[in-house]
Amino acid sequence: MSWSGGKDSALGLHHALQSPDLRxxxxxxxxxxxxxxVAMHGVRAELLHTQARRIGLPLHEVWLPEMPSMEVYEQxxxxxxxxxxxxxVRTSLFGDLHLRDLRQYREQQLARAGWQARFPIWHKPAAELWAEFFDLGFRAVxxxxxxxxxxxxxxxxxxxRDFLRDLPPSVDPCGENGEYHSFVYDAPYFSQPIAVQRGERVRRTYQASRPAAEDDATDCYRAQPDPFSAAFWYCDLLLAPAVGAVEQPTRAH
Known part of the structure; x- marks a missing residue:
């Protein structure tokens, strides 16, 4: 299972565990x-390890440099x-929902290695996924x-549900376009919840490589104010001393 620790991979794993033809x-x-x-999510490795122990599956880590080239990533x-x-093992499972180009990339790369890709929650309606998430007792930050x-x-x-109601209309409710990422601290297949507390909140900026010519930029890039820079806010999560609900932030800036 391609595991980010967030809600989509968690729901994808749930469906895989329920499937008679997946193990x-x-x-x-x-x-x-x-x-x-964790790449992109910014979650500490110790929390990832705790998730794996709660699930009861071995974790295989792929370590990448800060800004890896596609060549390094693929190697x-x-x-x-x-x-x-x-x-x-010859099958990889993903929690992708509807990004066709990403699915095609995964399938092509896996085929070159003699693998196949499976997408347990592909094209499932957002309302249905969120109903499962809440009804089954998933919890995330x-x-x-x-x-x-x-x-x-x-x-x-x-x-x-309050978070979903507050999202701007332009934001995909599942964050499928990278609008937000999450950490699941409880799931129906966890042996017990993970007690976490919020630490500081920080802002990070990243600069991507610009194309050699204007014509090399896609239309969606040209439509953005500064398509080759991005800023993200990260909330640092820490293991709390005892199992329980997520505690309030200790500090933020």
Whole structure:
């Protein structure tokens, strides 16, 4: 299972565990070597390890540099796939919902390694997924928001019905376009909830490589004010001393 620790991979795993023709055996996660955190989500590695223990599946970590090239990313992912294939694993599961180009990329890369891809929650309606999320007892915290889509106040919030009601109309309710990312601290297949507390909230900016010519930029890039820079807010989560509800932030700026 391609595992980010967020709600989509958590729901995808739930559906895989319920499927008669799937048997999840491992979790696979990419992490940032510099920060020792889950790539994109910014979640500490120790919280990822706690999730894996609560689920009861072994975790395979793929460590990446701060801003990896596609060549480096694909090389390290291929090494991870080869290691898992040696254990008899040949299928990768994803929590993607409706980004067709991303699905095609995953399928093509896996096919080159002799693997297949499965998407347990592909094209499921958002309302249906959210009903499952709440009814089954999933609980999560928003750990990262994209400043282009959401103001900082959304970062660190509980992923609940109030959060969904407050989302701007332009934001995908599942955050499928990268508007926000989350950390699941309780799920129906966890042995017990993970007690976490919110730490500081920080802003990080990233600069992407600009195309050599204006014509090389896609229309969606040209439509943005500064398409080659991005700012994200991260809420640092820490393991709390005892099991219970998520505690209030200790500090934020």
């Amino acid at each position: 999840p055996t491992h979790l696979l996660t990419t992490l940032n070597e510099h920060y020792q955190r 390290r992912m291929r090494a991870a796939l080869d290691a898992l294939a040696a254990q008899g 928003v750990v990262c928001t994209n400043e282009q889509h959401l103001d900082p106040s959304f970062c660190g919030r509980e992923l609940d």
